[in-house]
Amino acid sequence: MSEAAESLSGIDKAAILLMAVGPETASKVVSNLSPAEVERLGIRMSNMGGITRELVEGSLRKFVEEIREQTSLGVRSEDYLKAMLVAALGDERAKMLIDRITINGRTKGLDALKWMEPRAMADLIRSEHPQIIALILSFISDQQAGKVLSMLPPELRSDIVMRIAMLDDVPPQAVRELDRVLEMHTASRASEQQSNLAGEGEERGGVSSAAAIMNALPPEVCEDVLEQIRKEDERLSSTIKEKMFIFEDLINVDDRGIQSLLREVTTEDLVMALKGASDMMNQKILKNMSQRAAELLRDDMDAKGPVRLSEVEDAQRRICDSAQQMADEGRLMLGSGDDFV
Incomplete structure (x- = not known):
């Protein structure tokens, strides 16, 4: 490994790896990181200057053998970062994170x-x-x-x-x-x-x-x-x-909206969220699923056993965030009136 590559920190090498593998592969990696990890990595990527072939080959040799043949990246880090985050998180969340990265990279x-x-x-x-x-x-x-x-x-x-x-x-x-x-x-x-x-x-x-x-x-x-x-x-x-929008407010969303939302959230989050929801909220969700899917969800909830309140609240917040994002994009109406949130 070159002397320059030896001096790189772990996060520097991770940033170079993601820039080397392309937005599609990088987005799959990023989607499995925590928000704090994505933000920290994004700040480093946005601040990286020119990356030479020697630096790429030296720093990535320990990650993947194929990178030995990689040439200079030839991309602007800002453009690459935006493309990667949009592919991983969607336009709205990527924009919010890029804004935070820009600020935090300077302070x-x-x-x-x-x-x-x-x-x-x-x-x-x-x-x-x-x-x-x-x-x-x-x-x-x-x-x-x-x-x-x-x-x-x-x-x-x-x-x-x-x-x-x-x-x-x-x-x-x-x-x-x-x-x-x-x-x-x-x-x-x-x-x-x-x-x-x-x-x-x-x-x-x-x-x-x-x-x-x-x-x-x-x-x-x-x-x-x-x-x-x-x-x-x-x-x-x-x-x-x-x-403000809380999980129980979803009871006011029409059935078509609930069905759209269910396609955006994970079963794991849904199971956890419903463990702490009212009977009316449970019925609202279950009636908008197929009979088979509803039965599987009930089985998953029964098998889950007691859960921490903090885990329930986190799952409910993630579902609310998805609903809010859909509302911002005009794909969901929150509430029973004509106003979009």
Whole structure:
């Protein structure tokens, strides 16, 4: 293996491997990774410069023998990354992930926060100004943001969610301030990133983001935050609530929509989700399946035995995410009215 290849980290070699095998094969690999792994790998791919034949051959020899004959890749990493993620995740999810990769590739402080435990992050940011906290939560995943928010003082939560809902284009100076705060707390050195933070504003937050974070909160915390927001701004509270979507809301989706949704979700998620659903929700799903499929699903549910509530909630959230994506694409109507969410 060449000296240059020897100096590469494991994630560098993984990035080169995916760029060498082509979008179709790479997408199959990526679809089996966790979101955090995909994001970390994507950040590295988006930052890679020219890749020589020597570097490709040296770094991939330990992975696959056939790569010895591979020539220079000859593709722009940004274009390749987009093609690979679209093939693996679909247009909407790929766009969201690419946006996150672009931001996180420029702000090491935020990238460090992404790997922190929610309790540690809550302790780190609880004394900051609510606007700074809102910015931080808008840059991390909805699930992580929900956990962090639930660990912050109750009197702060509604203020933070309202600020997230009203975020749109984040001014570059706000991003710089955010990076400064994170650098101060984590003692990271991000001076080489500062010149990259002087460009145009970034789209962060908004009502949809606030609603997604609210969905990740424990039910009792969510209800309390919504009530506090309602006291401050009833219209905003209603708008956020309209954007929120939970598994039991699927009962209002018409039968044709349920049948379309069932083609998009895994049996494993469906079994887990229905273990914690109401009888009416179970009936709604089962009546939209063939008799044979419904019998198999019941058998799978019986064989599953007791399951953790957290596993049920995760499965329900994945199904809701699929329903939300279909609604965004105009393939599903959520609710009984004429409005699309």
